[in-house]
Amino acid sequence: MSIKPLYIMLCSGEHEKIQLAAMVASVAAVSDRPVEVFVTMNALLPFERGLSPKQRYHGGHFHELFMTKNVPDAVELFGQGKMLGELKMWACSMVLDLQHWECDQHLTEDLFDGPMGLAKFLADAESGELITI
Amino acid sequence: MAERQKIDARGAFCPGPLMELIAALKHSTIGDEIDVWSSDKGSASDIPAWCAKVGHSVVETSEQDGYWSVVVKKAK
Numbered sequence: 001m002s003i004k005p006l007y008i009m010l011c012s013g014e015h016e017k018i019q020l021a022a023m024v025a026s027v028a029a030v031s032d033r034p035v036e037v038f039v040t041m042n043a044l045l046p047f048e049r050g051l052s053p054k055q056r057y058h059g060g061h062f063h064e065l066f067m068t069k070n071v072p073d074a075v076e077l078f079g080q081g082k083m084l085g086e087l088k089m090w091a092c093s094m095v096l097d098l099q100h101w102e103c104d105q106h107l108t109e110d111l112f113d114g115p116m117g118l119a120k121f122l123a124d125a126e127s128g129e130l131i132t133i
Numbered sequence: 134m135a136e137r138q139k140i141d142a143r144g145a146f147c148p149g150p151l152m153e154l155i156a157a158l159k160h161s162t163i164g165d166e167i168d169v170w171s172s173d174k175g176s177a178s179d180i181p182a183w184c185a186k187v188g189h190s191v192v193e194t195s196e197q198d199g200y201w202s203v204v205v206k207k208a209k
Contacts, residue, residue: 027148030155031186071146080152084159 005034005128007121012133013042015059015074019066021133022077029085034128037078038121039112040092044099047075047091047108075108082111090116135164143172143200150176151183154205158189161207166192168204177201 006028010021021037029035039047046056053073057063065071072080081087091103093115103112122130140157142150150171157167169180180203181191192204 023148026152027183030152031183069146070144070149072149072152077148077152080156084152084155 003033005036007125007128007130008035008037009121009130009132010037010039010043011041013045013058015046015057015063015066017133018043018046018057018074019062019071019077022072022074022081024131024133025087026077026081026085029081029087032085034086035081035088036121036124037087037089038092038116038118039089040095040118044091044095044107047111048101049106049108075111078111088113090114090121093117135162135166137166137168137204139168139170141170142176143170145171145173147173147175147179149173151179154180155183158205158207163207163209166204166206168202170197170200170202172200174201176203180205 008021008025010018025035025037057067078089089112091107091112096103096115101107103115138157140153142153150169150173154167154169161167169176177194181194184191184205189208190206192206194201194203
């Protein structure tokens with residue numbers, strides 16, 4: 001039986017939600033499940049190139065704990081998922097346009113596979129399971 | 134000859150110990166064993182579940198003084 005790919009639409013810029021998306025994506029990818037993550041809206045802002053963790057992450061109670069305990073960094077988790085499994089990350093082309101950003105100039109290095117439009121992502125996601133965070 | 138390597142992931146939170154194990158397995162050969170030490174309670178069930186899914190063997194799981202030891206054998 002073939003494994004259905006997992007598609008994640010990440011919309012929120014809250015640290016807790018980015019952390020959850022990174023955990024789900026990386027663990028699924030290293031468990032032999034193909035994963036594609038579409039990063040859109042405020043969720044793309046923390047991936048701006050050159051930000052420190054303090055500048056990158058904002059959130060509530062668990063954000064404070066993530067920043068002070070030995071919790072894996074979300075961006076590093078996404079990177080590990082890419083390195084150890086089949087994980088692709090796509091930046092929403094509309095948000096890139098609004099921000100006047102280019103993937104290869106303004107987003108965290110070696111994380112994104114390129115820009116993607118919503119219609120293409122939704123069409124691709126019909127072959128698997130889609131979750132929105 | 135098969136080797137046993139220890140990963141001390143105590144103090145790391147989920148999914149840190151699992152990711153450290155997977156990174157170590159990538160650089161191991163078939164038959165090697167990796168003993169993961171984790172203070173994250175979920176690791177005691179997460180690591181065996183992951184092994185069952187991807188095809189590695191769990192040699193033993195034991196609770197030590199404040200942490201779990203999970204020994205995994207690379208099977209593929």
